[in-house]
Amino acid sequence: MRLVFAGTPDTALPALRALLDSPRHEVVAVVTRPDAPSGRGRRVHPSPVAELAEEAGLEVLRPPKAGDPAFLERLREIGPDACPVVAYGALLPQSALDIPRYGWINLHFSLLPAWRGAAPVQHAVLHGDEITGASTFQIVKELDAGPVYGMVTEEIRATDTSGELLARLAESGAGLLAATIDGIEDGTLEARPQPAEGVSLAPKINVEDARVDWSAPAMRVDRLVRACTPAPGVWTEFRGQRVKLGPVRPAPGAADLAPGALAVSKNSVLVGTATHPVELGEVQPQGKRLMTAGEWARGVRPTDEDRLV
Structure with missing residues:
Protein backbone atom coordinates (compact mmCIF):
# COMPACT_ATOMS: atom_id res chain seq x y z
CA MET A 1 0.00 0.00 0.00
CA GLY A 187 -8.47 -8.33 3.40
CA THR A 188 -7.82 -10.77 6.25
CA LEU A 189 -8.29 -8.21 9.04
CA GLU A 190 -11.54 -6.53 10.02
CA ALA A 191 -11.91 -3.82 12.65
CA ARG A 192 -14.34 -4.58 15.47
CA PRO A 193 -16.23 -1.98 17.55
CA GLN A 194 -14.91 -1.33 21.04
CA PRO A 195 -17.09 -2.63 23.88
CA ALA A 196 -19.19 -0.05 25.69
CA GLU A 197 -17.96 -1.35 29.06
CA GLY A 198 -14.52 -0.73 30.51
CA VAL A 199 -13.93 2.76 29.13
CA SER A 200 -11.41 4.79 31.14
CA LEU A 201 -9.77 8.11 30.35
CA ALA A 202 -6.10 9.10 30.46
CA PRO A 203 -5.82 12.88 30.29
CA LYS A 204 -2.44 14.57 30.10
CA ILE A 205 -0.55 14.68 33.42
CA ASN A 206 0.88 18.16 33.95
CA VAL A 207 3.61 19.47 36.25
CA GLU A 208 1.21 20.36 39.06
CA ASP A 209 -0.21 16.82 39.02
CA ALA A 210 3.35 15.51 39.52
CA ARG A 211 3.90 17.04 42.97
CA VAL A 212 4.33 14.38 45.65
CA ASP A 213 1.75 14.23 48.43
CA TRP A 214 3.71 12.72 51.31
CA SER A 215 0.49 12.13 53.27
CA ALA A 216 -0.41 9.48 50.67
CA PRO A 217 0.54 5.80 51.16
CA ALA A 218 4.00 4.70 50.05
CA MET A 219 2.52 2.63 47.22
CA ARG A 220 0.82 5.72 45.81
CA VAL A 221 4.02 7.77 46.06
CA ASP A 222 6.00 5.04 44.30
CA ARG A 223 3.46 4.79 41.48
CA LEU A 224 3.31 8.57 41.00
CA VAL A 225 7.08 8.84 40.72
CA ARG A 226 7.33 5.97 38.25
CA ALA A 227 4.35 7.23 36.22
CA CYS A 228 5.85 10.70 35.85
CA THR A 229 9.37 9.53 34.97
CA PRO A 230 10.74 10.89 32.68
CA ALA A 231 7.89 13.34 31.98
CA PRO A 232 6.64 15.60 33.37
CA GLY A 233 8.98 14.74 36.26
CA VAL A 234 8.01 14.36 39.91
CA TRP A 235 8.90 17.08 42.39
CA THR A 236 8.60 18.22 46.00
CA GLU A 237 9.83 21.19 48.01
CA PHE A 238 12.57 21.42 50.63
CA ARG A 239 13.09 24.68 52.52
CA GLY A 240 10.97 26.46 49.95
CA GLN A 241 12.99 25.25 46.94
CA ARG A 242 11.77 22.77 44.36
CA VAL A 243 13.53 19.39 44.22
CA LYS A 244 12.98 16.91 41.39
CA LEU A 245 12.95 13.22 42.27
CA GLY A 246 13.94 10.07 40.44
CA PRO A 247 12.32 6.70 41.20
CA VAL A 248 12.02 5.78 44.88
CA ARG A 249 12.06 2.40 46.61
CA PRO A 250 9.38 1.47 49.17
CA ALA A 251 11.00 0.49 52.47
CA PRO A 252 8.33 -1.44 54.42
CA GLY A 253 10.81 -2.73 57.01
CA ALA A 254 12.07 0.72 58.04
CA ALA A 255 11.00 2.57 61.17
CA ASP A 256 7.95 4.78 60.77
CA LEU A 257 8.42 8.44 59.90
CA ALA A 258 5.95 11.33 59.82
CA PRO A 259 4.86 12.24 56.25
CA GLY A 260 7.68 14.20 54.60
CA ALA A 261 10.12 13.68 57.48
CA LEU A 262 13.66 12.63 56.57
CA ALA A 263 15.91 9.97 58.07
CA VAL A 264 19.49 10.10 56.77
CA SER A 265 21.99 7.31 57.33
CA LYS A 266 25.24 6.27 55.73
CA ASN A 267 23.44 4.00 53.28
CA SER A 268 20.06 5.65 52.61
CA VAL A 269 17.81 8.68 52.73
CA LEU A 270 14.29 7.77 53.81
CA VAL A 271 11.14 9.90 53.61
CA GLY A 272 7.97 9.29 55.59
CA THR A 273 4.58 8.67 53.99
CA ALA A 274 1.14 7.74 55.34
CA THR A 275 2.32 4.13 55.63
CA HIS A 276 5.98 3.03 55.57
CA PRO A 277 8.85 5.21 54.34
CA VAL A 278 10.31 5.28 50.84
CA GLU A 279 14.00 5.47 50.00
CA LEU A 280 15.08 8.28 47.70
CA GLY A 281 17.21 7.46 44.66
CA GLU A 282 18.38 10.45 42.64
CA VAL A 283 17.39 14.05 43.27
CA GLN A 284 17.93 17.33 41.46
CA PRO A 285 17.73 20.52 43.54
CA GLN A 286 16.51 23.64 41.82
CA GLY A 287 19.22 25.06 39.55
CA LYS A 288 21.65 22.20 40.24
CA ARG A 289 22.73 18.93 38.68
CA LEU A 290 21.22 15.52 39.19
CA MET A 291 22.82 13.73 42.17
CA THR A 292 22.33 10.81 44.51
CA ALA A 293 20.11 11.33 47.54
CA GLY A 294 23.14 10.78 49.76
CA GLU A 295 25.09 13.57 48.05
CA TRP A 296 22.12 15.90 48.39
CA ALA A 297 21.61 15.11 52.07
CA ARG A 298 25.28 15.69 52.88
CA GLY A 299 25.01 19.10 51.28
CA VAL A 300 21.77 20.32 52.91
CA ARG A 301 22.19 18.54 56.30
CA PRO A 302 18.47 18.15 57.11
CA THR A 303 17.37 18.66 60.72
CA ASP A 304 14.65 16.86 62.65
CA GLU A 305 12.32 19.76 61.86
CA ASP A 306 12.90 19.71 58.09
CA ARG A 307 10.21 18.23 55.85
CA LEU A 308 9.66 17.52 52.19
CA VAL A 309 6.34 19.14 51.28
Missing part, protein backbone atom coordinates in the same frame (compact mmCIF):
# COMPACT_ATOMS: atom_id res chain seq x y z
CA ARG A 2 0.95 3.61 -0.50
CA LEU A 3 1.33 5.11 2.97
CA VAL A 4 1.66 8.54 4.58
CA PHE A 5 2.92 8.10 8.14
CA ALA A 6 1.91 10.58 10.88
CA GLY A 7 3.95 10.89 14.07
CA THR A 8 6.21 13.21 16.01
CA PRO A 9 8.32 11.94 18.99
CA ASP A 10 10.92 9.19 19.45
CA THR A 11 8.10 6.83 20.42
CA ALA A 12 6.94 6.77 16.80
CA LEU A 13 10.33 5.82 15.32
CA PRO A 14 10.14 2.00 15.70
CA ALA A 15 6.83 1.95 13.82
CA LEU A 16 8.12 4.20 11.05
CA ARG A 17 11.23 2.04 10.67
CA ALA A 18 9.09 -1.12 10.53
CA LEU A 19 6.98 0.32 7.72
CA LEU A 20 10.01 1.63 5.83
CA ASP A 21 11.49 -1.89 6.00
CA SER A 22 8.28 -3.58 4.83
CA PRO A 23 8.60 -5.13 1.34
CA ARG A 24 4.83 -4.83 0.86
CA HIS A 25 4.28 -1.11 1.42
CA GLU A 26 5.71 2.21 0.32
CA VAL A 27 5.96 5.12 2.77
CA VAL A 28 5.85 8.14 0.46
CA ALA A 29 5.66 10.98 3.02
CA VAL A 30 5.30 11.76 6.71
CA VAL A 31 3.13 14.22 8.59
CA THR A 32 4.61 15.65 11.78
CA ARG A 33 4.31 18.62 14.10
CA PRO A 34 6.11 21.85 13.11
CA ASP A 35 9.72 22.32 14.21
CA ALA A 36 9.84 23.45 17.83
CA PRO A 37 12.40 24.70 20.39
CA SER A 38 13.97 22.01 22.57
CA GLY A 39 16.98 21.40 24.79
CA ARG A 40 18.78 23.72 27.18
CA GLY A 41 19.42 26.36 24.53
CA ARG A 42 15.81 26.21 23.28
CA ARG A 43 17.00 25.99 19.70
CA VAL A 44 14.43 25.09 17.06
CA HIS A 45 14.74 21.46 15.94
CA PRO A 46 12.76 19.16 13.65
CA SER A 47 10.84 16.37 15.31
CA PRO A 48 12.50 12.92 15.57
CA VAL A 49 10.07 11.62 12.92
CA ALA A 50 10.99 14.48 10.58
CA GLU A 51 14.70 13.74 11.02
CA LEU A 52 14.27 10.04 10.19
CA ALA A 53 12.03 10.85 7.24
CA GLU A 54 14.54 13.29 5.80
CA GLU A 55 17.31 10.68 6.17
CA ALA A 56 15.10 8.28 4.20
CA GLY A 57 14.47 10.87 1.49
CA LEU A 58 10.75 11.25 2.22
CA GLU A 59 8.62 14.32 1.82
CA VAL A 60 7.89 15.91 5.21
CA LEU A 61 4.60 17.73 5.79
CA ARG A 62 4.47 20.05 8.82
CA PRO A 63 1.00 21.61 8.85
CA PRO A 64 0.30 24.08 11.69
CA LYS A 65 -3.10 22.35 11.93
CA ALA A 66 -4.28 19.12 10.34
CA GLY A 67 -7.18 21.01 8.78
CA ASP A 68 -4.90 23.45 6.97
CA PRO A 69 -6.24 23.74 3.37
CA ALA A 70 -2.78 23.60 1.78
CA PHE A 71 -1.96 20.43 3.73
CA LEU A 72 -5.24 18.77 2.78
CA GLU A 73 -4.70 19.60 -0.88
CA ARG A 74 -1.18 18.13 -0.82
CA LEU A 75 -2.44 14.99 0.90
CA ARG A 76 -5.05 14.55 -1.83
CA GLU A 77 -2.32 14.96 -4.47
CA ILE A 78 -0.18 12.28 -2.80
CA GLY A 79 -3.20 9.96 -2.68
CA PRO A 80 -2.29 7.58 0.16
CA ASP A 81 -4.14 4.29 0.54
CA ALA A 82 -3.79 4.56 4.33
CA CYS A 83 -2.24 6.81 6.96
CA PRO A 84 -0.70 4.95 9.92
CA VAL A 85 -0.43 7.17 13.02
CA VAL A 86 1.75 6.97 16.14
CA ALA A 87 1.76 9.86 18.63
CA TYR A 88 1.19 12.55 16.03
CA GLY A 89 0.01 15.03 18.67
CA ALA A 90 -2.85 16.85 16.92
CA LEU A 91 -6.53 16.21 16.29
CA LEU A 92 -7.51 15.15 12.79
CA PRO A 93 -10.61 16.78 11.26
CA GLN A 94 -13.07 14.77 9.21
CA SER A 95 -11.77 16.48 6.06
CA ALA A 96 -8.42 14.77 6.65
CA LEU A 97 -9.89 11.45 7.79
CA ASP A 98 -11.84 11.13 4.53
CA ILE A 99 -8.82 11.32 2.20
CA PRO A 100 -7.07 7.90 2.41
CA ARG A 101 -9.01 4.92 1.06
CA TYR A 102 -8.49 2.85 4.20
CA GLY A 103 -8.49 5.76 6.62
CA TRP A 104 -6.05 6.62 9.40
CA ILE A 105 -4.91 3.65 11.50
CA ASN A 106 -3.66 4.62 14.94
CA LEU A 107 -1.27 2.73 17.22
CA HIS A 108 -2.39 3.54 20.77
CA PHE A 109 -0.53 2.39 23.88
CA SER A 110 -3.31 0.79 25.88
CA LEU A 111 -5.76 -2.10 25.64
CA LEU A 112 -8.75 -0.16 24.36
CA PRO A 113 -11.28 0.86 25.59
CA ALA A 114 -9.06 1.28 28.66
CA TRP A 115 -7.08 4.51 28.95
CA ARG A 116 -8.30 6.56 26.03
CA GLY A 117 -6.45 9.86 25.84
CA ALA A 118 -3.05 11.52 25.82
CA ALA A 119 -1.28 9.62 28.64
CA PRO A 120 -2.32 5.96 28.63
CA VAL A 121 1.02 4.54 29.78
CA GLN A 122 1.36 7.02 32.65
CA HIS A 123 -2.14 6.27 33.90
CA ALA A 124 -1.62 2.51 33.68
CA VAL A 125 1.45 2.81 35.93
CA LEU A 126 -0.19 5.36 38.24
CA HIS A 127 -3.25 3.16 38.83
CA GLY A 128 -1.27 0.00 39.45
CA ASP A 129 -2.35 -1.99 36.39
CA GLU A 130 -0.53 -5.29 36.07
CA ILE A 131 -1.09 -5.71 32.33
CA THR A 132 -1.27 -3.14 29.56
CA GLY A 133 -0.55 -3.25 25.84
CA ALA A 134 -1.04 -1.55 22.51
CA SER A 135 -4.00 -1.41 20.13
CA THR A 136 -4.41 -0.53 16.46
CA PHE A 137 -7.70 1.09 15.54
CA GLN A 138 -9.46 3.13 12.87
CA ILE A 139 -9.49 6.81 13.83
CA VAL A 140 -12.96 8.37 14.10
CA LYS A 141 -14.08 11.77 15.32
CA GLU A 142 -14.58 10.61 18.94
CA LEU A 143 -11.32 10.37 20.90
CA ASP A 144 -9.72 6.89 20.67
CA ALA A 145 -13.15 5.31 20.15
CA GLY A 146 -12.79 3.76 16.70
CA PRO A 147 -13.07 0.06 15.87
CA VAL A 148 -10.03 -2.04 16.82
CA TYR A 149 -7.94 -4.14 14.43
CA GLY A 150 -5.58 -5.85 16.87
CA MET A 151 -3.77 -5.81 20.22
CA VAL A 152 -0.57 -6.91 21.91
CA THR A 153 -0.16 -7.21 25.69
CA GLU A 154 2.71 -6.22 27.96
CA GLU A 155 3.32 -6.93 31.65
CA ILE A 156 3.92 -3.90 33.84
CA ARG A 157 6.92 -4.69 36.03
CA ALA A 158 7.08 -3.58 39.64
CA THR A 159 9.84 -1.07 38.97
CA ASP A 160 8.74 0.15 35.53
CA THR A 161 8.77 3.87 34.86
CA SER A 162 6.42 5.11 32.17
CA GLY A 163 9.46 5.77 29.97
CA GLU A 164 10.71 2.18 30.25
CA LEU A 165 7.26 0.72 29.64
CA LEU A 166 6.59 3.00 26.67
CA ALA A 167 9.89 2.01 25.07
CA ARG A 168 8.88 -1.67 25.16
CA LEU A 169 5.39 -0.90 23.85
CA ALA A 170 6.81 1.19 21.01
CA GLU A 171 8.80 -1.84 19.83
CA SER A 172 6.04 -4.44 20.15
CA GLY A 173 3.49 -1.96 18.82
CA ALA A 174 5.59 -1.37 15.70
CA GLY A 175 5.18 -5.01 14.74
CA LEU A 176 1.47 -4.83 15.48
CA LEU A 177 1.02 -1.77 13.25
CA ALA A 178 2.92 -3.34 10.37
CA ALA A 179 0.86 -6.54 10.68
CA THR A 180 -2.33 -4.48 10.80
CA ILE A 181 -1.46 -2.69 7.56
CA ASP A 182 -0.67 -6.09 5.98
CA GLY A 183 -4.03 -7.47 7.09
CA ILE A 184 -5.97 -4.49 5.82
CA GLU A 185 -4.29 -4.75 2.42
CA ASP A 186 -4.96 -8.45 1.92
Whole structure:
Protein backbone atom coordinates (compact mmCIF):
# COMPACT_ATOMS: atom_id res chain seq x y z
CA MET A 1 0.00 0.00 0.00
CA ARG A 2 0.95 3.61 -0.50
CA LEU A 3 1.33 5.11 2.97
CA VAL A 4 1.66 8.54 4.58
CA PHE A 5 2.92 8.10 8.14
CA ALA A 6 1.91 10.58 10.88
CA GLY A 7 3.95 10.89 14.07
CA THR A 8 6.21 13.21 16.01
CA PRO A 9 8.32 11.94 18.99
CA ASP A 10 10.92 9.19 19.45
CA THR A 11 8.10 6.83 20.42
CA ALA A 12 6.94 6.77 16.80
CA LEU A 13 10.33 5.82 15.32
CA PRO A 14 10.14 2.00 15.70
CA ALA A 15 6.83 1.95 13.82
CA LEU A 16 8.12 4.20 11.05
CA ARG A 17 11.23 2.04 10.67
CA ALA A 18 9.09 -1.12 10.53
CA LEU A 19 6.98 0.32 7.72
CA LEU A 20 10.01 1.63 5.83
CA ASP A 21 11.49 -1.89 6.00
CA SER A 22 8.28 -3.58 4.83
CA PRO A 23 8.60 -5.13 1.34
CA ARG A 24 4.83 -4.83 0.86
CA HIS A 25 4.28 -1.11 1.42
CA GLU A 26 5.71 2.21 0.32
CA VAL A 27 5.96 5.12 2.77
CA VAL A 28 5.85 8.14 0.46
CA ALA A 29 5.66 10.98 3.02
CA VAL A 30 5.30 11.76 6.71
CA VAL A 31 3.13 14.22 8.59
CA THR A 32 4.61 15.65 11.78
CA ARG A 33 4.31 18.62 14.10
CA PRO A 34 6.11 21.85 13.11
CA ASP A 35 9.72 22.32 14.21
CA ALA A 36 9.84 23.45 17.83
CA PRO A 37 12.40 24.70 20.39
CA SER A 38 13.97 22.01 22.57
CA GLY A 39 16.98 21.40 24.79
CA ARG A 40 18.78 23.72 27.18
CA GLY A 41 19.42 26.36 24.53
CA ARG A 42 15.81 26.21 23.28
CA ARG A 43 17.00 25.99 19.70
CA VAL A 44 14.43 25.09 17.06
CA HIS A 45 14.74 21.46 15.94
CA PRO A 46 12.76 19.16 13.65
CA SER A 47 10.84 16.37 15.31
CA PRO A 48 12.50 12.92 15.57
CA VAL A 49 10.07 11.62 12.92
CA ALA A 50 10.99 14.48 10.58
CA GLU A 51 14.70 13.74 11.02
CA LEU A 52 14.27 10.04 10.19
CA ALA A 53 12.03 10.85 7.24
CA GLU A 54 14.54 13.29 5.80
CA GLU A 55 17.31 10.68 6.17
CA ALA A 56 15.10 8.28 4.20
CA GLY A 57 14.47 10.87 1.49
CA LEU A 58 10.75 11.25 2.22
CA GLU A 59 8.62 14.32 1.82
CA VAL A 60 7.89 15.91 5.21
CA LEU A 61 4.60 17.73 5.79
CA ARG A 62 4.47 20.05 8.82
CA PRO A 63 1.00 21.61 8.85
CA PRO A 64 0.30 24.08 11.69
CA LYS A 65 -3.10 22.35 11.93
CA ALA A 66 -4.28 19.12 10.34
CA GLY A 67 -7.18 21.01 8.78
CA ASP A 68 -4.90 23.45 6.97
CA PRO A 69 -6.24 23.74 3.37
CA ALA A 70 -2.78 23.60 1.78
CA PHE A 71 -1.96 20.43 3.73
CA LEU A 72 -5.24 18.77 2.78
CA GLU A 73 -4.70 19.60 -0.88
CA ARG A 74 -1.18 18.13 -0.82
CA LEU A 75 -2.44 14.99 0.90
CA ARG A 76 -5.05 14.55 -1.83
CA GLU A 77 -2.32 14.96 -4.47
CA ILE A 78 -0.18 12.28 -2.80
CA GLY A 79 -3.20 9.96 -2.68
CA PRO A 80 -2.29 7.58 0.16
CA ASP A 81 -4.14 4.29 0.54
CA ALA A 82 -3.79 4.56 4.33
CA CYS A 83 -2.24 6.81 6.96
CA PRO A 84 -0.70 4.95 9.92
CA VAL A 85 -0.43 7.17 13.02
CA VAL A 86 1.75 6.97 16.14
CA ALA A 87 1.76 9.86 18.63
CA TYR A 88 1.19 12.55 16.03
CA GLY A 89 0.01 15.03 18.67
CA ALA A 90 -2.85 16.85 16.92
CA LEU A 91 -6.53 16.21 16.29
CA LEU A 92 -7.51 15.15 12.79
CA PRO A 93 -10.61 16.78 11.26
CA GLN A 94 -13.07 14.77 9.21
CA SER A 95 -11.77 16.48 6.06
CA ALA A 96 -8.42 14.77 6.65
CA LEU A 97 -9.89 11.45 7.79
CA ASP A 98 -11.84 11.13 4.53
CA ILE A 99 -8.82 11.32 2.20
CA PRO A 100 -7.07 7.90 2.41
CA ARG A 101 -9.01 4.92 1.06
CA TYR A 102 -8.49 2.85 4.20
CA GLY A 103 -8.49 5.76 6.62
CA TRP A 104 -6.05 6.62 9.40
CA ILE A 105 -4.91 3.65 11.50
CA ASN A 106 -3.66 4.62 14.94
CA LEU A 107 -1.27 2.73 17.22
CA HIS A 108 -2.39 3.54 20.77
CA PHE A 109 -0.53 2.39 23.88
CA SER A 110 -3.31 0.79 25.88
CA LEU A 111 -5.76 -2.10 25.64
CA LEU A 112 -8.75 -0.16 24.36
CA PRO A 113 -11.28 0.86 25.59
CA ALA A 114 -9.06 1.28 28.66
CA TRP A 115 -7.08 4.51 28.95
CA ARG A 116 -8.30 6.56 26.03
CA GLY A 117 -6.45 9.86 25.84
CA ALA A 118 -3.05 11.52 25.82
CA ALA A 119 -1.28 9.62 28.64
CA PRO A 120 -2.32 5.96 28.63
CA VAL A 121 1.02 4.54 29.78
CA GLN A 122 1.36 7.02 32.65
CA HIS A 123 -2.14 6.27 33.90
CA ALA A 124 -1.62 2.51 33.68
CA VAL A 125 1.45 2.81 35.93
CA LEU A 126 -0.19 5.36 38.24
CA HIS A 127 -3.25 3.16 38.83
CA GLY A 128 -1.27 0.00 39.45
CA ASP A 129 -2.35 -1.99 36.39
CA GLU A 130 -0.53 -5.29 36.07
CA ILE A 131 -1.09 -5.71 32.33
CA THR A 132 -1.27 -3.14 29.56
CA GLY A 133 -0.55 -3.25 25.84
CA ALA A 134 -1.04 -1.55 22.51
CA SER A 135 -4.00 -1.41 20.13
CA THR A 136 -4.41 -0.53 16.46
CA PHE A 137 -7.70 1.09 15.54
CA GLN A 138 -9.46 3.13 12.87
CA ILE A 139 -9.49 6.81 13.83
CA VAL A 140 -12.96 8.37 14.10
CA LYS A 141 -14.08 11.77 15.32
CA GLU A 142 -14.58 10.61 18.94
CA LEU A 143 -11.32 10.37 20.90
CA ASP A 144 -9.72 6.89 20.67
CA ALA A 145 -13.15 5.31 20.15
CA GLY A 146 -12.79 3.76 16.70
CA PRO A 147 -13.07 0.06 15.87
CA VAL A 148 -10.03 -2.04 16.82
CA TYR A 149 -7.94 -4.14 14.43
CA GLY A 150 -5.58 -5.85 16.87
CA MET A 151 -3.77 -5.81 20.22
CA VAL A 152 -0.57 -6.91 21.91
CA THR A 153 -0.16 -7.21 25.69
CA GLU A 154 2.71 -6.22 27.96
CA GLU A 155 3.32 -6.93 31.65
CA ILE A 156 3.92 -3.90 33.84
CA ARG A 157 6.92 -4.69 36.03
CA ALA A 158 7.08 -3.58 39.64
CA THR A 159 9.84 -1.07 38.97
CA ASP A 160 8.74 0.15 35.53
CA THR A 161 8.77 3.87 34.86
CA SER A 162 6.42 5.11 32.17
CA GLY A 163 9.46 5.77 29.97
CA GLU A 164 10.71 2.18 30.25
CA LEU A 165 7.26 0.72 29.64
CA LEU A 166 6.59 3.00 26.67
CA ALA A 167 9.89 2.01 25.07
CA ARG A 168 8.88 -1.67 25.16
CA LEU A 169 5.39 -0.90 23.85
CA ALA A 170 6.81 1.19 21.01
CA GLU A 171 8.80 -1.84 19.83
CA SER A 172 6.04 -4.44 20.15
CA GLY A 173 3.49 -1.96 18.82
CA ALA A 174 5.59 -1.37 15.70
CA GLY A 175 5.18 -5.01 14.74
CA LEU A 176 1.47 -4.83 15.48
CA LEU A 177 1.02 -1.77 13.25
CA ALA A 178 2.92 -3.34 10.37
CA ALA A 179 0.86 -6.54 10.68
CA THR A 180 -2.33 -4.48 10.80
CA ILE A 181 -1.46 -2.69 7.56
CA ASP A 182 -0.67 -6.09 5.98
CA GLY A 183 -4.03 -7.47 7.09
CA ILE A 184 -5.97 -4.49 5.82
CA GLU A 185 -4.29 -4.75 2.42
CA ASP A 186 -4.96 -8.45 1.92
CA GLY A 187 -8.47 -8.33 3.40
CA THR A 188 -7.82 -10.77 6.25
CA LEU A 189 -8.29 -8.21 9.04
CA GLU A 190 -11.54 -6.53 10.02
CA ALA A 191 -11.91 -3.82 12.65
CA ARG A 192 -14.34 -4.58 15.47
CA PRO A 193 -16.23 -1.98 17.55
CA GLN A 194 -14.91 -1.33 21.04
CA PRO A 195 -17.09 -2.63 23.88
CA ALA A 196 -19.19 -0.05 25.69
CA GLU A 197 -17.96 -1.35 29.06
CA GLY A 198 -14.52 -0.73 30.51
CA VAL A 199 -13.93 2.76 29.13
CA SER A 200 -11.41 4.79 31.14
CA LEU A 201 -9.77 8.11 30.35
CA ALA A 202 -6.10 9.10 30.46
CA PRO A 203 -5.82 12.88 30.29
CA LYS A 204 -2.44 14.57 30.10
CA ILE A 205 -0.55 14.68 33.42
CA ASN A 206 0.88 18.16 33.95
CA VAL A 207 3.61 19.47 36.25
CA GLU A 208 1.21 20.36 39.06
CA ASP A 209 -0.21 16.82 39.02
CA ALA A 210 3.35 15.51 39.52
CA ARG A 211 3.90 17.04 42.97
CA VAL A 212 4.33 14.38 45.65
CA ASP A 213 1.75 14.23 48.43
CA TRP A 214 3.71 12.72 51.31
CA SER A 215 0.49 12.13 53.27
CA ALA A 216 -0.41 9.48 50.67
CA PRO A 217 0.54 5.80 51.16
CA ALA A 218 4.00 4.70 50.05
CA MET A 219 2.52 2.63 47.22
CA ARG A 220 0.82 5.72 45.81
CA VAL A 221 4.02 7.77 46.06
CA ASP A 222 6.00 5.04 44.30
CA ARG A 223 3.46 4.79 41.48
CA LEU A 224 3.31 8.57 41.00
CA VAL A 225 7.08 8.84 40.72
CA ARG A 226 7.33 5.97 38.25
CA ALA A 227 4.35 7.23 36.22
CA CYS A 228 5.85 10.70 35.85
CA THR A 229 9.37 9.53 34.97
CA PRO A 230 10.74 10.89 32.68
CA ALA A 231 7.89 13.34 31.98
CA PRO A 232 6.64 15.60 33.37
CA GLY A 233 8.98 14.74 36.26
CA VAL A 234 8.01 14.36 39.91
CA TRP A 235 8.90 17.08 42.39
CA THR A 236 8.60 18.22 46.00
CA GLU A 237 9.83 21.19 48.01
CA PHE A 238 12.57 21.42 50.63
CA ARG A 239 13.09 24.68 52.52
CA GLY A 240 10.97 26.46 49.95
CA GLN A 241 12.99 25.25 46.94
CA ARG A 242 11.77 22.77 44.36
CA VAL A 243 13.53 19.39 44.22
CA LYS A 244 12.98 16.91 41.39
CA LEU A 245 12.95 13.22 42.27
CA GLY A 246 13.94 10.07 40.44
CA PRO A 247 12.32 6.70 41.20
CA VAL A 248 12.02 5.78 44.88
CA ARG A 249 12.06 2.40 46.61
CA PRO A 250 9.38 1.47 49.17
CA ALA A 251 11.00 0.49 52.47
CA PRO A 252 8.33 -1.44 54.42
CA GLY A 253 10.81 -2.73 57.01
CA ALA A 254 12.07 0.72 58.04
CA ALA A 255 11.00 2.57 61.17
CA ASP A 256 7.95 4.78 60.77
CA LEU A 257 8.42 8.44 59.90
CA ALA A 258 5.95 11.33 59.82
CA PRO A 259 4.86 12.24 56.25
CA GLY A 260 7.68 14.20 54.60
CA ALA A 261 10.12 13.68 57.48
CA LEU A 262 13.66 12.63 56.57
CA ALA A 263 15.91 9.97 58.07
CA VAL A 264 19.49 10.10 56.77
CA SER A 265 21.99 7.31 57.33
CA LYS A 266 25.24 6.27 55.73
CA ASN A 267 23.44 4.00 53.28
CA SER A 268 20.06 5.65 52.61
CA VAL A 269 17.81 8.68 52.73
CA LEU A 270 14.29 7.77 53.81
CA VAL A 271 11.14 9.90 53.61
CA GLY A 272 7.97 9.29 55.59
CA THR A 273 4.58 8.67 53.99
CA ALA A 274 1.14 7.74 55.34
CA THR A 275 2.32 4.13 55.63
CA HIS A 276 5.98 3.03 55.57
CA PRO A 277 8.85 5.21 54.34
CA VAL A 278 10.31 5.28 50.84
CA GLU A 279 14.00 5.47 50.00
CA LEU A 280 15.08 8.28 47.70
CA GLY A 281 17.21 7.46 44.66
CA GLU A 282 18.38 10.45 42.64
CA VAL A 283 17.39 14.05 43.27
CA GLN A 284 17.93 17.33 41.46
CA PRO A 285 17.73 20.52 43.54
CA GLN A 286 16.51 23.64 41.82
CA GLY A 287 19.22 25.06 39.55
CA LYS A 288 21.65 22.20 40.24
CA ARG A 289 22.73 18.93 38.68
CA LEU A 290 21.22 15.52 39.19
CA MET A 291 22.82 13.73 42.17
CA THR A 292 22.33 10.81 44.51
CA ALA A 293 20.11 11.33 47.54
CA GLY A 294 23.14 10.78 49.76
CA GLU A 295 25.09 13.57 48.05
CA TRP A 296 22.12 15.90 48.39
CA ALA A 297 21.61 15.11 52.07
CA ARG A 298 25.28 15.69 52.88
CA GLY A 299 25.01 19.10 51.28
CA VAL A 300 21.77 20.32 52.91
CA ARG A 301 22.19 18.54 56.30
CA PRO A 302 18.47 18.15 57.11
CA THR A 303 17.37 18.66 60.72
CA ASP A 304 14.65 16.86 62.65
CA GLU A 305 12.32 19.76 61.86
CA ASP A 306 12.90 19.71 58.09
CA ARG A 307 10.21 18.23 55.85
CA LEU A 308 9.66 17.52 52.19
CA VAL A 309 6.34 19.14 51.28
